[in-house]
Amino acid sequence: MKRAYNFNAGPAALPLEVLQQAQEQFVEYGGAGMSIMEMSHRSALYENVNNETQALMRELFGIPDNYKVLFLQGGASQQFAMIPMNLLREGRPGAYVMTGNWAEKAIKEAKLIGETVVAATTESDKFMRVPSQSEIVVPENAAYVHLTSNETIGGTQFQQYPVIGGNVPLIADMSSDILSRPVDVSQFGLIYAGAQKNLGPSGVTVVIIRDDLVAESPKHIPAIFRYDTHAKNSSLYNTPPSFSVYMVNLVLKWIQSKGGVAQLEQFNRDKTKLIYDQIDQSGGFYTGAAHADSRSVMNITFRIHTEELEKQFVKESEQHGFVGLKGHRDVGGLRASTYNAVPLESCKALAEFMADFQKRNG
Known part of the structure; x- marks a missing residue:
């Protein structure tokens, strides 16, 4: 079989070795007599996959101990809503750095939840660049600053992340460049990424969130949309996208091998x-x-x-x-x-x- 030269923007190319390993284990995983897609997410075998995948993320991305690694669903688009639902507060706006389509979608969702401000925008340059540090103006009372690390449509990427003063947490959508380069995770309060570009197949979203932000989850929103719900249950509050998490596990091992x-x-x-x-x-x-x-x-x-x-x-x-x-x-x-x-x-x-x-x- 001749493999296509796959330059899709997402879902995107997966390592051939990973696909072949998944093919070998597709019908039966770990001697269980069934596929990983068929087994209970409460089983010891699946819990081991879940825990190992979290541990691999921590190791490869250098995630400090005071952060949780969550495997959620709904893609980055759900995070556009979950972030303001969990972190916006009366009198404290969400500040957004506008660098293109995905940043625009994030702020559009946040406006439905609470107050927002545009901390910087490169619309006058048709979003064909990212703003410099000096262009980003953040209100002192901001609840957080949100940026899109890499805009897939315009083809722009932050070469260096802005330094945000005070205690305002920096939040990054890294859907299209997570694990493509080393990052100082401690610079961020929250990082999120849909898996379907660099981590695995579609279906699972990785959220890396600092403990103090987990603790801020308000009790008046539905449990399924609260970060503390998923943190307390190690991402097993509801049935997870188990096959996608398993595939992320294989991709992380592939990265380790490289x-x-x-x-x-x-x-x-x-x-x-x-x-x-x-x-x-x-x-x-x-x-x-x-x-x-x-x-x-x-x-x-x-x-x-x-x-x-x-x-x-x-x-x-x-x-x-x-x-x-x-x-x-x-x-x-x-x-x-x-x-x-x-x-x-x-x-x-x-x-x-x-x-x-x-x-x-x-």
Whole structure:
């Protein structure tokens, strides 16, 4: 079987070794005579998977002891609502850094819950960059500051996270770049990520939350939406997405086998450079969409000077086994998502295809 060159933005590429291991264990897991999808989430065998996956997240991401690791459902979109439900307070607005589509969706949900303010926005630059530290203005009474670490649509990424003064917790949606590089988790009050880009398949959302924020969960909202509910029950309050958690477990072991997050960061930069170099050395045939100092290592967005050529590029790329290179419908253009599991060989093949396409159409 020839594997596709998978550049989908999410759900996205998974490591072949992980898929093969899951295939081997699909019908029977751990000598139980059944699939992990069939067993009780209260069983010792599944609880071990749940606990081990939490421990692996802690080890690989350097998560301090005063944080909980939760496995929830509903994707990042549910977190857009859960965060303000749990953390907004009367007279204390949620401050949002606006860097594109996903940040906009987060603030839209928060406005339904309570007061919000925009701490910074790059809308005037069509969200093709992230704001500098000096542009981010946070009210002293803010309940939290929320940012999107990596915007998949525009292809922008914070190269360094802003330092927020006072006791205002920093919250980050890291759905599309979690575990792609080392992060100082202690800089954040809460980190969340849908799994379907760098951690595993869709269905499970990882939430890393500091203990003091867990304790703030208000009792007037439904139990299922309170962080303390899930923390007290080790993410087993209700039936979890057990197969997705198991797959995250395998992906974390794969990351461990590759030397950890620091090694993955170098791997990601090496493979992404192949494509960015092809853009930058094309003499203007290709142009990068995001500002150079805000370029994402996870989502490479670029344009060709006519829409007709972009459509031709997508059509021909699909004929050559490439998947997912059409840009998001909101911004158009082209996009290659180069998450952790995208092999170096796929990026080499894309760079070669881009060079050949330019030669034939330049």
